[in-house]
Amino acid sequence: MTSTYRSSNTRGSVPGQPRRRPPVPSVADIVKAVTTREPTVRITAYDGSAVGPEDAAVGLHVATGRGLSYVLTAPGDLGLARAYVSGDLEVKGVHPGDPYEALRRLATGLQLRVPAAGEALRLVRGLGWERLRPPPPPPQEATPAWRRTIAGLGLRHARGRDAEAIHHHYDVSNRFYEMVLGPSMTYTCAVFRDETDTLEQAQANKYDLVAGKLALKPGQRLLDVGCGWGGMVRHAAREYGVRALGVTLSKEQAVWAQTAIEREGLAHLAEVRYLDYRDAPLEHFDAVSSIGLTEHIGVKNYPRYLGALRDRLKPGGRLLNHCITRSDSRASHKPGAFIDRYVFPDGELAAPGRLVSAVHDAAFEVQHEENLRLHYALTLAGWNRNLVANWDECVAEVGLGTARVWGLYMAGSRLAFERNEIQLHQILGTKTTKDGVSSYPLRPDWTP
Incomplete structure (x- = not known):
């Protein structure tokens, strides 16, 4: 049966007469x-x-x-x-x-x-x-993945190409991010005790949850990979007396973070370096946190990534991995075209089971897993509110097109989290020794 909801403005031709071009459709x-x-x-x-x-x-x-x-x-x-x-x-x-x-x-x-x-x-x-005929794309658009390869950036997740991908997203403008993210300067999922929490309270809740899962104590050493603007590093040093090192592939983030550390009087405990996580010091840290880095690693690189973090932990040390995941294990790891071209070039997501398996196979003992999907929807709503509140200044800082990209991607991501198209998982693992010593108690030693 033919639907009545159709457009039909074509006309039949008369034999012997020239065929007319169909009317231009609206x-x-x-x-x-x-x-x-x-x-x-x-x-x-x-x-x-x-x-x-x-x-x-x-x-x-x-x-x-x-x-x-x-x-x-x-x-x-x-x-x-x-x-x-x-x-x-x-x-x-x-x-x-x-x-x-x-x-x-x-x-x-x-x-x-x-x-x-x-x-x-x-x-x-x-x-x-x-x-x-495709018009030229807006200037905010990155080249497609195949052109990044032949343009000399190397294969997906080569060091130089990873650095360029991070630069595309995170080096937009520190001032822009200050207006969108708020005083915490934290660009990862917050944790809401309830929906009345402010964005700042929820980000502090997240850092406290990570610190609790890692059992941070004064004098311990923490490595935070993909540290952004140093939020976890500063929180751990200020609130827990931890000696914290953060590493990031964004030069602008590293400069901003180190300035904030010195401004807050934390230089004796905290440091942020412009450094690839693969070049982080081979020291024995008590704990490693990775908050929002795994999305940039590439699924095939999980073993090398997790192995590098394991090698930086002392026996019995803890790893907390916090990242966006796919809700469908059959879906492609690669992002949609908009996210890949405008937001996170070369980003990849795996289902939580794949990530848990990777942590396990890297010789960590998986102790706890938690899904914070709806928390990320609330976080994104807060960032959109900040963008609206500071719209004119944000546009003046980065231009109308870039401001539109961020408004669109954050609102779209919020909807995806709400609809369970993507999720956010924290996985806690310990570097358990060969004789079974993990330093992990019988029951969780943090406040859920």
């Missing part, structure tokens, strides 16, 4: 051709066409023909992102610093279908093949 015609029913959001376009309820609280406006070409030439999230970042796709009814509500409504109110071959061909002929 943007609304195209939307109707690729959706199963009327969308619950209002979609309007530069050609005056519209589809969807007129009183919808949220709307999309395709402002230019270039925006339509972006969407048509890169189906899925990449084309929409290109059009949005460039300003060729406007979102109505939400702030660009937090388009969460628009993404939520699109996820539930826009059901896509693949048009029949004949219908697709008629649309393309009506539009003209030139409309399917």
Whole structure:
């Protein structure tokens, strides 16, 4: 049975007369051709066409023909992102610093279908093949993975390529991150005792949870790999009297963190170095924390990564690995095109079972695992609120396109955590000795 929700503006030809070019389809015609029913959001376009309820609280406006070409030439999230970042796709009814509500409504109110071959061909002929010529992407977009390889950056997760990937995301602007992340300058999932916690309280809760799981005590040595702006390093030194070393591949992060350490009078206990984790000192640390680094490592590199951390722990020492994971073990490790090109180039996620197995196979005894999925959704909502509150200054600092990228990616990630498309897992392991000594008590020695 043929659906009545279709566009049909083609005409039959008369024998003996030249075939006429099909009428140019409107943007609304195209939307109707690729959706199963009327969308619950209002979609309007530069050609005056519209589809969807007129009183919808949220709307999309395709402002230019270039925006339509972006969407048509890169189906899925990449084309929409290109059009949005460039300003060729406007979102109505939400702030660009937090388009969460628009993404939520699109996820539930826009059901896509693949048009029949004949219908697709008629649309393309009506539009003209030139409309399917990809416009140059916005300047915020990184090159695709295959071009990174042939451009001399090396294979995925080579040292130089990892450094470039970290630079792309983390060296945007320290001032921008201060406005988005807040005073804690912490760019990882917080832990909320309840939803009334402020973002700052929740980040302190997270650091206390990590410290508790690692059983940190005054005088111990902590190595924090992928330390960012030194949040864990400073917290451990200030609150637990720990001698803490942090390492990061972002030069801007390292400079900011070391300045903060000296400003807070913690230089006798804490240090942050611009250093690859693979070059961290081969000392025997009492504990190692990895908070948000594993996503950048590459799944195939888990054994080498975890082996490097194990070799830096003394016998009986503890490792706390905190990272985003996939909820579906059958899904690809590689990210979607938008995340790979605009947010985390070369990032990879594995399912929690794969990560637990990797920790186990690296000769750690797995002692505890915890999923903080909904905590990350709350964390991202807080970052979006900060971006909205500081929007004008953020745009002045990094430009409108980059500010739009961050608003879109944080809101989209929040929705993904809420919908259980991705998760956040903490895994605690001990470097248990050959004769079974782990220094781990019969029951957890931290406050859950």
